[in-house]
Amino acid sequence: MSLQIKxxxxxxxxxxxxxxxxxxxxxxxxxxxxxALFIIHQRLATLSxxxxxxxxxxxxIANQWAVDWTTQQIDAQVRADMLALRQLPGVRNAAPSTGYxxxxxxxxxxxxxxxxxxxxxxxxxxxxxxxxxxxxxxxxLVAGRNFHSDEVLxxxxxQALVPPQxxxxxxxxHRLFPDGSALGKSFYAxxxxxxxxxGIVDPLHRQGASPWDKLHAGQSLIWPARxxxxxxxxxxxxxxxxxxxxxxxxxxxxxxxxxxxxxxDPKDGIQDYAQIRHRxxxxxxxxxxxxxxxxxxxxxxxxAGIVGLTSFWVGQRRKQIGIRRALGATRxxxxxxxxxxxxxxxxxxxxxxxxxxxxxxxWMVSQFETARLSLAxxxxxxxxxxxxxxxxxxxxxxxxxxxxxxxxxRSV
Amino acid sequence: MFxxxxxxxxxxxxxxxxxxxxxxxxIALGIGASMTTLTVLHVLSGDPLPGRxxxxxxxxxxxxxxxxxxxxxxxxxxxxxxxxxxxxxAKRARYQALMTGxxxxxxxxxxxxxxxxxxxxxxxxxxxxxxxxxxxxxHGWNAADxxxxxxxxxxxxxxxxxxxxxxxxxxxxxxxxxxxxxxVGVLDSWRPTPHFYDLYTGSxxxxxxxxxxxxxxxxxxxxxxxxxxxxxxxxxxxxxxxxCTWLQLWVQxxxxxxxxxxxxxxxxxxxxQKALGRFQRPPNVRLPDVMGWLDYNKVVPSDVxxxxxxxxxxxxxxxxxxxxxxxxxxxRRSGELGIRRALGASRxxxxxxxxxxxxxxxLVGGSGGLLLALLGLWLVRRQPSDYAALAYLDLPMLLATFxxxxxATLLAGLLPAWRACLIPPALQLKSN
Numbered sequence: 124m125s126l127q128i129k130x131x132x133x134x135x136x137x138x139x140x141x142x143x144x145x146x147x148x149x150x151x152x153x154x155x156x157x158x159a160l161f162i163i164h165q166r167l168a169t170l171s172x173x174x175x176x177x178x179x180x181x182x183x184i185a186n187q188w189a190v191d192w193t194t195q196q197i198d199a200q201v202r203a204d205m206l207a208l209r210q211l212p213g214v215r216n217a218a219p220s221t222g223y224x225x226x227x228x229x230x231x232x233x234x235x236x237x238x239x240x241x242x243x244x245x246x247x248x249x250x251x252x253x254x255x256x257x258x259x260x261x262x263x264l265v266a267g268r269n270f271h272s273d274e275v276l277x278x279x280x281x282q283a284l285v286p287p288q289x290x291x292x293x294x295x296x297h298r299l300f301p302d303g304s305a306l307g308k309s310f311y312a313x314x315x316x317x318x319x320x321x322g323i324v325d326p327l328h329r330q331g332a333s334p335w336d337k338l339h340a341g342q343s344l345i346w347p348a349r350x351x352x353x354x355x356x357x358x359x360x361x362x363x364x365x366x367x368x369x370x371x372x373x374x375x376x377x378x379x380x381x382x383x384x385x386x387x388d389p390k391d392g393i394q395d396y397a398q399i400r401h402r403x404x405x406x407x408x409x410x411x412x413x414x415x416x417x418x419x420x421x422x423x424x425x426x427a428g429i430v431g432l433t434s435f436w437v438g439q440r441r442k443q444i445g446i447r448r449a450l451g452a453t454r455x456x457x458x459x460x461x462x463x464x465x466x467x468x469x470x471x472x473x474x475x476x477x478x479x480x481x482x483x484x485x486w487m488v489s490q491f492e493t494a495r496l497s498l499a500x501x502x503x504x505x506x507x508x509x510x511x512x513x514x515x516x517x518x519x520x521x522x523x524x525x526x527x528x529x530x531x532x533r534s535v
Numbered sequence: 536m537f538x539x540x541x542x543x544x545x546x547x548x549x550x551x552x553x554x555x556x557x558x559x560x561x562i563a564l565g566i567g568a569s570m571t572t573l574t575v576l577h578v579l580s581g582d583p584l585p586g587r588x589x590x591x592x593x594x595x596x597x598x599x600x601x602x603x604x605x606x607x608x609x610x611x612x613x614x615x616x617x618x619x620x621x622x623x624x625a626k627r628a629r630y631q632a633l634m635t636g637x638x639x640x641x642x643x644x645x646x647x648x649x650x651x652x653x654x655x656x657x658x659x660x661x662x663x664x665x666x667x668x669x670x671x672x673x674h675g676w677n678a679a680d681x682x683x684x685x686x687x688x689x690x691x692x693x694x695x696x697x698x699x700x701x702x703x704x705x706x707x708x709x710x711x712x713x714x715x716x717x718x719v720g721v722l723d724s725w726r727p728t729p730h731f732y733d734l735y736t737g738s739x740x741x742x743x744x745x746x747x748x749x750x751x752x753x754x755x756x757x758x759x760x761x762x763x764x765x766x767x768x769x770x771x772x773x774x775x776x777x778x779c780t781w782l783q784l785w786v787q788x789x790x791x792x793x794x795x796x797x798x799x800x801x802x803x804x805x806x807x808q809k810a811l812g813r814f815q816r817p818p819n820v821r822l823p824d825v826m827g828w829l830d831y832n833k834v835v836p837s838d839v840x841x842x843x844x845x846x847x848x849x850x851x852x853x854x855x856x857x858x859x860x861x862x863x864x865x866x867r868r869s870g871e872l873g874i875r876r877a878l879g880a881s882r883x884x885x886x887x888x889x890x891x892x893x894x895x896x897x898l899v900g901g902s903g904g905l906l907l908a909l910l911g912l913w914l915v916r917r918q919p920s921d922y923a924a925l926a927y928l929d930l931p932m933l934l935a936t937f938x939x940x941x942x943a944t945l946l947a948g949l950l951p952a953w954r955a956c957l958i959p960p961a962l963q964l965k966s967n
Contacts (some may be wrong), residue, residue: 140954143858144859148852153846162841189640189650191713241603280758354638354758386640386650409918410838417849420564428856435863491837 124364127456131464141432142468149472149508152425154479157504158487159414161399166411170338170404174224174328175292175438177261178396180215180362180420182371185393186378187355187386194279197351200382204358205378213366216376218255218358222248222330222349224343227403229330230337232312234299240311246314247295248329248336248343249348251278252359255277257290257324259361265293267306267322270347286346289318293325294341295296312344334404334492355386365393422511429515433461444523445530454524461520462513469512474507479502536884537891544892545866553792554864558857562900565853566940567907568846571775574908575915576843576934579739579835583727588665588825592791594622594807595821598764598780598814610819611764611806612832613735613780616753621661626802627785628793630665633749634658635782636736636760641745642710653694654760655745657752663689665787666732671695673705675721676748682748694744695721697783712757716747726923729834731825734781735761738759738834748784749782749887798822850943857896857947865889865955876960885956891947894941899942901939908936936951 135142176387186204188197197318201219208217213509229499230250233243251257254270270288278284289312296305309317327343329336350356387393394402437444444457484496545945548555552941582588597610598618613624619633639655662668663675674694676687695704708715722742730740747757753774765779774781798820805818823831865872872885880888908928917927928936 140862140950141859144855144862148859149856151852151855153850155845155852159845187640187652189642386652388651389649405918406836406838406920410842413842414845417568417845421849421852423854424561424564424856425559428859431554431557431860432863435867438867486840491841 125395127463128467129461131460131467135464135467138436140221141436141494143375145432145468146472146475148425149469149512150476150479152421153473153476153504153508154483156372156418156421156429156507157476157480157496157500158483159397159418160217160504161484161500162493163411163414163418165494166265166407166414166502169332169407170411172332172340173326174330174396174400175260175262175324175326176224176328176396177361178400180364180367181260182360182362182367182374182393183399184358184360184374184378184387185355185391186291186358188358189384189386192353194277194282194351194353197279197353197356198277198349201349201351201356202327203381204378205253207381208358208374211257211370211373213362213370213375215361215363216255216259217358217360218252218259219349220250220252220256220359221352222250223234223260223357223359223399224328224330225332225399225403226330228333231329232344234295235311235313236299237319238311238315240372244310245295245298245342246335246339248331248339249312250343251348252345253349253455253467256345256359257322260327261361262324262327264290265323265325267320269322274347276348278350278352280351280353283314284348285312285314285316285318286317286348287319288321288347290322290324290342290345291320292327293323294327295344296320296323298342309427314413318344318346332407369458422507425508426511426515429465429512430519433516433519434522437461437526440523441526442529442533444526445528445533448526449528449531457526461516461523465512465516465520466509469509472512477501540891541895543888544766544895547864548830548895551864554860558860558864559900560897561853561856561860561901562897562940562944563903563907566901566904566936566943569850569905569939570814570842570908570928570932570936571911571915572839572842572846573935574912574928575922575926576835576839577932578728578734578927579839579922580829581728581889583729583731583825583829584666584742588731590746590787591665591825592628592786592788592794592822593824594784594786594797594801595823596814597816598778600778600815602766604816606817608819610821611780613762613764614784615626615778615780616775616782617813618804619782619784621804622784622786622801625800625804627797628788630661630787631784632659632662632665632786633782633784634662634732635749636743637752637757638760639711639745639747639757641694642713644708644710645698648698652672653744654740655752655757656733656743657747657749657757657759657881659749661748661787662812665785666727668725669723671721671723672703672746673718673741676719681748681750684754685748686714686751687719687748688957689720689722689746691717691722691742691744692724702762705821709716710754711745713746722746728922729829731829732785733761734832734834737919737921739925786913794822794824817935854943854947857944858950861893861896862951862952862954863950865951866958868959869955872955873958873960876958882956886952889955890945890948893944893952896948897941897944900944901937904940905933905936 192346205217208214211325231246234245234247235243253275254272257269274288276284276286299305299310300308305320305323311317326341329343360370360374371393480501483495488492595610598615623631623633635657637655637657638652640650641653642650659681660676660678671692675689680687704718706723708716709718728744729738758808762782763779788797801820802818805814805820808814875885912926912928916923
């Protein structure tokens with residue numbers, strides 16, 4: 124086959140426009156598909172991030188107050204609500220909180236190691252809840268202990284309380300104390316007084332999935348406080364295994380039986396983790412699907428283009444093929460000729476495509492803060508397109524190999 | 536002559552259906568994807584108040600202390616209560632409004648409707664005339680109501696429909712957070728896109744249901760939504776004295792001279808406050824207009840830009856593909872073209888004939904692209920993002936779709952048509 128390369132190149136020189144068009148198309152397709160696959164991979168990686176929550180059994184009630192209450196009144200109501208929820212047959216545990224993992228955004232604080240440090244060490248998502256929150260979310264405590272009930276403070280609307288104890292995620296503990304000595308150490312979270320780490324959980328996702336959250340992935344802390352906010356409180360509820368649907372039906376009834384003076388949005392006031400995950404990752408999933416469709420269609424169009432042009436070439440060269448066959452070339456030789464020709468064009472195309480793919484990626488890094496394209500994607504893209512080219516050229520090439528030697532004698 | 540070319544084109548296209556279908560499909564997919572993403576971009580980056588946005592400005596200044604000071608810092612994006620009120624009462628602009636967002640519990644008199652939370656805007660009176668907000672019934676409140684913290688409220692059309700079945704409710708009372716408010720006006724449908732006057736409650740959120748005077752809202756301690764940026768002592772129970780920026784100030788300045796004068800006024804104000812010791816940083820003021828403010832905040836999501844680029848890359852591949860297929864198609868007809876040349880057709884008329892064929896492909900591809908764009912936008916509207924509902928094709932974009940398809944295909948046809956015209960007629964005739 125190697126002997127054939129020179130005549131192929133000579134022949135291609137007579138079809139400059141067509142050759143160039145196929146090569147350009149392969150190059151563009153490779154560049155776009157590589158980057159698209161890379162983006163798909165990144166988005167899917169985001170989609171599968173672990174929250175640390177027992178997602179199969181946990182749901183969240185966004186509970187708002189219909190009247191203007193004092194912090195004391197709210198605290199009494201929250202305690203009563205919690206008792207009512209925990210007594211439900213389908214409910215394992217319940218806790219009030221300022222937010223929940225994958226909420227879609229929420230409270231975060233800068234962390235400093237000293238009170239007068241100006242440039243923060245890092246950033247952490249902030250949750251507040253009582254001693255039931257860990258079990259309710261289903262978090263895994265990997266070191267230290269949970270809060271005691273007498274450590275839980277009462278936190279009114281926009282009150283700037285700083286509890287002296289804190290439970291942190293392993294990611295935050297490791298970021299602050301890389302030597303693994305976090306337990307018992309203190310830090311400052313935008314406050315004048317320190318918080319001491321009494322427990323470490325792993326993992327605990329932040330509320331959001333924005334680029335800022337990805338920059339501080341998994342860094343979260345929990346303060347022991349009942350958030351008696353006049354604007355409303357999130358009630359996290361963990362159902363007993365298999366009783367999620369029943370618990371989700373019973374919970375609002377139990378709450379309204381406690382008091383009618385609350386507002387739970389009938390549309391999205393109660394959500395389980397399937398809905399929460401769906402909501403927060405919707406744009407990522409949409410983007411991944413769109414990229415996937417575009418890539419598939421691009422590959423199909425490129426393949427169709429190769430089929431079209433090669434068919435034309437075969438049609439144009441029927442006479443030459445006939446002459447070669449008459450002079451003793453086998454069907455395999457003819458088939459090999461077209462496959463090799465396509466391979467040569469393909470290699471030219473992918474070489475240009477690789478350069479283009481990295482060029483596009485560099486531009487995207489500067490424009491959209493995406494990561495650097497990894498070589499594996501480009502390599503698999505190259506293989507994919509070369510195989511696609513060979514597959515597309517197969518049908519016309521087989522047709523060419525069936526041209527009978529008699530063609531050589533027709534016309535002229 | 537054109538009718539003849541058209542006839543030739545249709546005949547030729549019919550002769551090789553698979554190739555024609557492939558070209559049409561490629562153009563349709565490329566155009567469809569491009570126009571879908573472009574329409575979304577067009578909607579999202581539009582002017583929220585056409586004709587008015589050029590004279591609306593967003594004053595910014597820097598009231599912070601020296602903690603973490605860097606000379607190139609941008610000033611905070613909102614203003615404090617003290618500065619906002621000072622600029623509001625200075626009345627240096629034609630209109631000025633100080634505002635923020637929130638949510639209030641509504642307790643309907645009609646017991647069939649449960650109490651619910653409604654997004655609210657707490658603002659001073661000029662909001663309505665400055666943004667030219669249309670009223671269905673009644674009117675906004677006035678500066679005297681602001682001064683007296685009057686319990687007055689303006690409803691959106693949607694909320695009025697929900698609470699009063701769309702009837703004129705002005706003069707009636709509405710219970711908001713346990714207090715009676717007098718309804719003074721009902722807005723007509725109004726949804727500026729983007730939600731430029733307050734980007735902190737969502738860049739593309741719909742308009743609020745309830746409008747109450749800012750002074751009333753702060754007196755009643757209505758809950759505040761949006762962004763709070765604090766320094767120094769920071770957050771306190773009294774937002775009026777807190778060292779936090781949490782309010783948006785908009786002013787209307789009709790001429791560039793007025794804008795320049797207002798900028799000077801802001802500088803003077805900042806210097807004055809620094810001399811008094813309230814401000815510590817050197818005066819740092821900005822006065823962007825609506826579009827400048829939207830650009831600064833990069834309101835259009837970067838995914839939308841990415842999608843547009845992706846779609847145009849896709850269109851480019853589709854066009855290269857079409858060039859290749861057209862080249863094959865035209866060159867395959869060398870014999871026919873040679874005969875036409877030999878019968879006296881000029882190169883120019885051959886060229887025109889082939890471009891007509893390309894144009895027909897473009898037109899059909901454009902129609903397909905339009906259908907695909909409509910389908911694509913329907914899919915976009917089914918997404919849960921807050922801008923999804925806005926994704927509709929308007930007339931200019933519809934015409935642009937066809938123009939783009941035809942122009943793109945004609946461009947794609949240039950090279951193949953030119954190559955086909957170079958065929959020497961005699962050779963073709965001889966070889967057949």
